[in-house]
Amino acid sequence: MNLKDIYVLRLHHRLERDKRVTTHVALVARAFGAKGIFIHGEDMNLLKTIEKVKANWGGKYFSIEFVKNPKKVVREWRSSGGIVVHLTMYGIPIDNIIEKIIEKNTKILVIVGSEKVEGWYYYNSDYNIAIGNQPHSEVAALAIFLDRIYKGGELNIQFSDAKLSIIPQERGKKVRKNE
């Protein structure tokens, strides 16, 4: 599967409160076909966790960048020709817009929030997209967005640099060590 130029911007990572959720956002981003993540904040434990996953399971290209100014990331993304998608329960249903986004065939920055998201992001994103209009989770929203973009193909991602690969089993666990 060819990966698209998709990056995630995780807003407002609070060290203690969000450490697990932001880690899960990054894990989903890598596993389901994003090329990297910008995290508003800094968290060296998160970095260590994701680097360890990359070292064992592959995807060394997957980038993690901690940023102090997420608005600058959005501005620069748009001025370099990419589109910005903000995932929010207040947005337009994904089914109404996904084909248009796929057709644009350009790089995508996907914004997910943590606590209340500032109005600025609603007005400076190209699309405010709802994954259903109920409140749920940034992890679920990102997973479903990537799944719609790749139409399910992301579930078959193979990382050519993986040291470990799973051999699927009906029961039990089988892991192969790659040369």
Ligand SMILES: C[S@@+](CC[C@H](N)C(=O)[O-])C[C@H]1O[C@@H](n2cnc3c(N)ncnc32)[C@H](O)[C@@H]1O
């Ligand atoms: C726990 S929610 C908090 C939302 C916050 N109350 C707000 O006003 O934006 C954290 C993030 O999950 C994502 N999210 C939650 N429900 C969503 C939905 N139905 N559709 C799209 N994204 C959603 C959004 O990115 C949101 O910023």
